[in-house]
Amino acid sequence: MTDSSRSPYRPTRRGGRRPAVQQGPKDPARRAAYDVLRAVETRDAYSNLLLPPTLRERGLSGRDAALATELTYGTLRRQGTYDAILDACVDRSIRSVDAEVLPVLRLGAHQLLSTSIPPHAAVSATIDLARKVIGHHRSRFANAVLRKVSARGLDEWLAVVAPDRGDDVVGNLAVMHSHPRWVVQALAEALGEDPADGLAETERLLAAHNERPLVTLVAKPGRAAVADLVEEGASPARYSPYAAYLPEGDPGLLRPVRQGRAGVQDEASQLVALALTRVPVEGPDTRWLDMCAGPGGKAALLGGLAGQRGGRLLAAEVQPARAGLVANAVQRSVRDAARVVVADSTAPAWRDGAFDRVLVDVPCTGLGALRRRPESRWRRTAGTAAELGPLQRSLMGRALDAARPGGVVAYVTCSPHLAETRGVVTAVLAGRDDAELVDAAPHLPEVPDSGSGPFAQFWPHRHGTDAMFLALVRKR
Ligand SMILES: C[S@@+](CC[C@H](N)C(=O)[O-])C[C@H]1O[C@@H](n2cnc3c(N)ncnc32)[C@H](O)[C@@H]1O
Secondary structure (H helix, E strand, O other), X not given: OOOHHHOOOOOOOOOOOOOOOOOOOOOHHHHHHHHHHHHHHHHOOOHHHHHHHHHHHOOOOHHHHXXXXXXXXXXXXXXXXXXXXXXXXXOOOHHHXXXXXXHXXXXXXXXXXXXXXXXXXXXXXXXXXXXXXXXXXXXXXHHHHHHHHOOOOHHHHHHHXXXXXXXXXXXXXXXXXXXXXXXXXXXXXXXXXXXXXXXXXXXHHHHHHOOOOOEEEEEOOOOOOHHHHHHOOOEEOOOOOOEEEEOOOOHHHOHHHHOOOEEEOOHHHHHHHHHXXXXXXXXXXXXXXXXXXXXXXXXXXXHHHHHHOOOEEEEEEOOHHHHHHHHHHHXXXXXXXXXXXXXXXXXXXXXXXXXXXXXXXXXXXXXHHOOOOOOHHHHOOOOHHHHHHHHHHHHHHHHHHHEEEEEEEEEEEOOOOHHHOHHHHHHHHHOOOOEEEEOOHHHOOOOOOOOOOOOEEOOHHHHXXXXXXXXXXXXX
């Protein structure tokens, strides 16, 4: 619960002099959560980009900031479940409810069904907020709906609204774990599970998507060490020799992060880049290329490693603003080894065969990062992976062109969707005879269960990482 007595917005009780602090909402945590949820709903905002500045600008910290964060991400993660329940509590379909009202209902449902906030407090605080943000008339509607929601607990509601598991296991898991149906199907296929067998592992994955992920840091090679991060309160990570987990606090406040010597990067993102650097190549090994570099996480790692080996990294990014982020990320890499260019890597200016190692980390559906981008599961459609296919195949083809004979290419996605992982790689390799797959597992010896080869697939429920995919390919 919020502690409004400590809020900087608390108005004075005495008449006369105005309070020295800025006036603001009585319940700033719920108001911040509502404003972010509404921006996500009405203008496709990204919660992970909008919430931190919202908290900063409104001076929310401590318990208020923690409550606003929990309410925002918790509501977005469980949105599919709450919508199914709300649908049973309104006369018309939940889809016909105004876009300003819907976040109030979801926020109220989240507090009632998934937090320890007492029901009467959850409803009254949400309706107080509703009067301010959607007006008296619509708040009466919200009040009536939330009172119906409060009549049952989450498990009771799920027994009522989720399809029977025996009849429709995909539909059941979609409602139970708050994912669109097509995502459940795509993930089950990627895990190699058949709905007829019950989708037990798929269910573990879906549940992992609703957990708060660990904040993982990277010590940029040659500029910081894991020990520097441990000194700041982090603990060494399971797999990557450059990673550390931060149990709490704002990573942006850590000294190595402020100095640009460390950053925030998922452990699987580190490992797929590392795997590329571990494949032996005969002959020169000094020219490396990152074809899709923005915002620069993998480029920073590769730039450091290239510099330590006396090589250089060219980092290409088509969007100028994102190329700026890459430049920032690789700044002061070892021996100044990384150069950033704004370039369309499907029509590149570099010569064919110019590089010893090539990373192509293609734009994808992002289904591998559902833990960290809670609204993205509701934004994509079943057609998104197919739409991205031509660009992904073109970039992979260009990556093979860019590698010299004997050189190596890493094709990477932050998605396990088969159409954009092995589907792309096998289609591109089927059309040419100058490249062959390299088994990825021997280049990730520290990672158990990364697949039966030749590809590697990370999973949130197995590895605690994003679901990154890696294919390693040698140019003949
Ligand atoms: C998945 S992200 C790469 C993430 C990055 N490797 C990292 O670790 O931070 C894909 C990037 O490719 C860029 N991109 C898309 N099409 C491109 C193209 N034709 N040429 C170069 N970059 C492209 C996108 O703008 C986006 O920044």
